[in-house]
Amino acid sequence: MATLVCVDVMAISDASLTALRVFREVAERGTLTAAASALGYTQSAVSRQIAALERAAGTSLLERRHDGVRLTPAGQIVVRRAAAVVGQLDATARELAGLPGEQGTVRLGWFPTAGAELLPRALTALRRTDPAITVVSREGGTPALVRAVRAGTVDLALLASAPPFRPPDTETPALAVRVLTERSLRVAVPATHPLARREYVDVVDLRGQRWIAGSGDDRVMGVWPGLDERPEIAHTARDWLAKLHLVAAGCGITTVPGSLGAVAPPGVRVLQVRGGPGERRRVLLAHLPRPLSEAAERVAAALRAAAVETEEG
Missing domain, CATH: 3.40.190.10 (Periplasmic binding protein-like II)
Incomplete structure (x- = not known):
């Protein structure tokens, strides 16, 4: 059954441009704290703008959860309209400034x-x-x-x-x-590593290795998925180039998408992995x-x- 969403459209049209920008930022960042940081506001200022917009809409626009916020059905409608309004105004400003x-x-x-x-x-x-x-x-x-x-x-x-x-x-x-x-996941190893002498790596050879893992949202470069042991994490880094330079320095190995083989720094070999389930x-x-x-x-x-x-x- 479809959910009935009631939004006071006329009241929304009177909402301030600042409130719409703030709401769009919150929707994108996923938390009030992250939105406040991106906008240079205090969190309380962001909360006030959201509260004002919800009063204008006559309904809740955000669902507050322990891991941040999620748009309600009404919030999804408002953010689409807010994006359109703010986008048009930004485009007008660009044209007036002589930009594309x-x-x-x-x-x-x-x-x-x-x-x-x-x-x-x-x-x-x-x-x-x-x-x-x-x-x-x-x-x-x-x-x-x-x-x-x-x-x-x-x-x-x-x-x-x-x-x-x-x-x-x-x-x-x-x-x-x-x-x-769609490409296979590979491993990057130091050029001086024993595994680097081969054209490919067998998955069983990944046991007992020291790994350079990703952090945050990085799910591409890190430990080989499904490794049948507790991995030894030697270093954790968010930046992919930092990981590869750590590999080049002999600090460990890491997983990489196949496309990075062509741009790996000197001292790194990117190898296919055979055996076990294919990782795509x-x-x-x-x-x-x-x-x-x-x-x-x-x-x-x-x-x-x-x-x-x-x-x-």
Whole structure:
């Protein structure tokens, strides 16, 4: 049965632009604290803006939970409208400032390792084929990027996905998702490591190794999934390049997506792993379930072509 959502539309139209910006930021960041930090506000100021918006709407827009906040059905409606209003005003400001207009600007979010080869390759091709398109991009973890798509602060998001390849979130309507590529997970080892003498690594050889693990939202680079022992974590780092330099220094080994083999620093070998269940990773392109602008479609096509090229490489 469909849920009846009642929102005072006229009251929302009178809400301040500041309140709409704050609400959009909270929806994207997932917590009041993170939104306050991003906006340079105090948490109490953010809470007051949200409370004012909820009074104007005549209903609750956020569900407060121990791990942050989640949009209510009414909140999902309001954030879509807020994103549209704020986006139009920002586009107007850009045009008045002489910057590219909305139709030629695409906002793209990407997970960290996509910036190593996939993103630069796509942007290089776009500058050659579609120089009128401006891509404004930012890095983020997959959960944060999904929230940004929902909040309307990015048009497209490159996401990393691991088995069992569930949808990016459980919100409705479901995001439109395209699989750009699927590749096997690999391991990066120091060039001086005994395993580096081989063309591939057997999964049993990963036992007893020292690992460089990821942190935060990083689920790509870290310990080999399903390792049948308690791993020894030698170092933990968020930045993928830092992990690879730690590998080069002989501090341990780490997992990597296959696409990073071409950009690994000197002193690192990236090897396939055989034996045991196959470990696959997908690169997805997600956006709201509505037609993309012509510029966004051109960016999506460039990303797809770049993903195929990196896969062949």
